[in-house]
Amino acid sequence: MHHSVSAVLLFLLLSGEGAALAQSPSSTVGLSVRRIELVSDDTQPAVEVAVSPGLSTVFLFDSEVSREGLMIEGRERFVMVDAGLNTLRLVPSEKISAGERLKLTVRFQDGSAPASATFVLVAHPARSEALVEVYRRKRGVETYQEEVRQARIEAEQCRQENERLRAERSAPNGLTGLISTDVLSERGVDFRDATKDVTQAPGGAAAKNRAYAYRTARRVAVVVTLKSGGDTQPWTAVGATLRGKANEELKVLQVWQSGPVAFGSTGQRVVVEAEAVSESPQGPFTLKLWDADGRRTVTLGNVTFP
Template sequence: MHHSVSAVLLFLFLAGEGAALAQSPSSAVALSVRRIELVSDDAQPAAEVAVSPGLSTVFLFDSEVSREGLALEGRERFAMVDAGLNTLRLVPSEAITGGERLKLTVRFQDGAAPASATFVLVAHPARSEAHVEVYRRKRRVESYQEEVRQARIEAEQYKEENARLRAERSAPDGLTGLISTAVLSGRGVDFRDLTEGVTQAPGGAASKHLVYAYRTARRVAVEVTLKYVGDAQPWTAVGAMLRGKANEEMKVLRVWQSGPVASGPAVQRVVVEAEAASESPKGPFTLKLWDADGRRTVTLGNVTFP
């Protein structure tokens, strides 16, 4: 009885206006193919490319590059650096920290201008650009057509996201809101206490105290109660990722925190809500939370849903 009441109270709270901080749509979907065009002008600014621990970022060049001419700042913080004639695959290790900026320079073999290209790798706790195409010569028409096609797909995704947010904002609060948006859809709320089974990676910005999981017909949520670790500054989660064993990600809709985790006896709750159909996998998932600058994180493993 206590479990069912707690679950209903949680979703009533989530449905209330102002009860959550929405994760931006751009951070909720995977980044598509990135295309970078080089010019012969030496003053061209270095392009920033997002990388993340354990995730692969592959550069594809339209000209052959020199393996000996590769210069990567902080190379020891990468689990893999695999350079080919036209490709470069990078996999950062857990040693890289969010917000870190590392310079990457590649040199081309033919001596034509530009002779080299420089990028700034920006570390993020959970997001990376998986595929980066670098063009030194004039791009083919097909490449531009594919870019336009992808832009249309992304625009449609944003349109759908905007429509969903508008529909939720116009819905009434409380239980009526849950019914009107079909979140419950005749199923109710399933609840599971994950406190004993969930693991936490060392060095987190806060310590987990309680972990609960919830599922409705269309949504899942993880509620984590966090404690102060003793030597950290106040910490607030602004983003979250739920990733499965095969690197599949659930679409995070919002992240809400009751208050900053700070010194003192008080604990704070973080709720991560994600979109999931009833047939979605139940886990296990890895939950990663990060703060505004992405440097201090909380990572929980073995998260499952009812």
């Protein structure tokens, strides 16, 4: 279904016209393998590792660890702590608060130095480090080669992203810019009113009022009107994720908010724009928004696109 008025609204939002507080989402955490090398003395500080509710973080050790020597703060904040001889899988629950820091200590069985390793688990509302490889002995050449390969892939991704941003920056504004960068095809903009379908998890920093979903040739966007949920502190979204049932995640390109959601004020629009590849499903997705310190979030479920 095509709506010309809705299309114009989307053009204005995606071109950044007539709005303050245009912001990009915070940096992605933990999309590749994290490698940590331990030193043989006690001078190494505790390493920070990002964790998130409902997402797995797996530690892989090159030495056998002691299940009895495992110590984790706030054990009740995890739905899973699964320790093997060389692995440790952690899945935080919704009880963990964004920004919370919990100490994790593992002890090795062979008695060699270092005898233990300490990590600080830092809770993030939507991002986690999926795989952390911990090396106690000297790493093999193949692990360095794999690290170089991953670095090259990430560098190429950054180069492509830089080219995309340069192309969009040099393109004209408004509808002409969308056409010139192939964001808009002959099909135009598909739009649906998702207000009745989208659900909200309790305890959010703001309350959902309206929700709309858009799709173009290369982009999708969710436009949510939020109003104060009674919190006296103003709230502004700075980051977002769109995650499917199988934990697949759309690449969020931009988060834009018309103004802070404040007590007694009118509703504010939040736009989350993401890449849409041809094979990407319509949903449903879970949209999670967070503020600058990550402690106050808004979680919306059953987000589907045209």
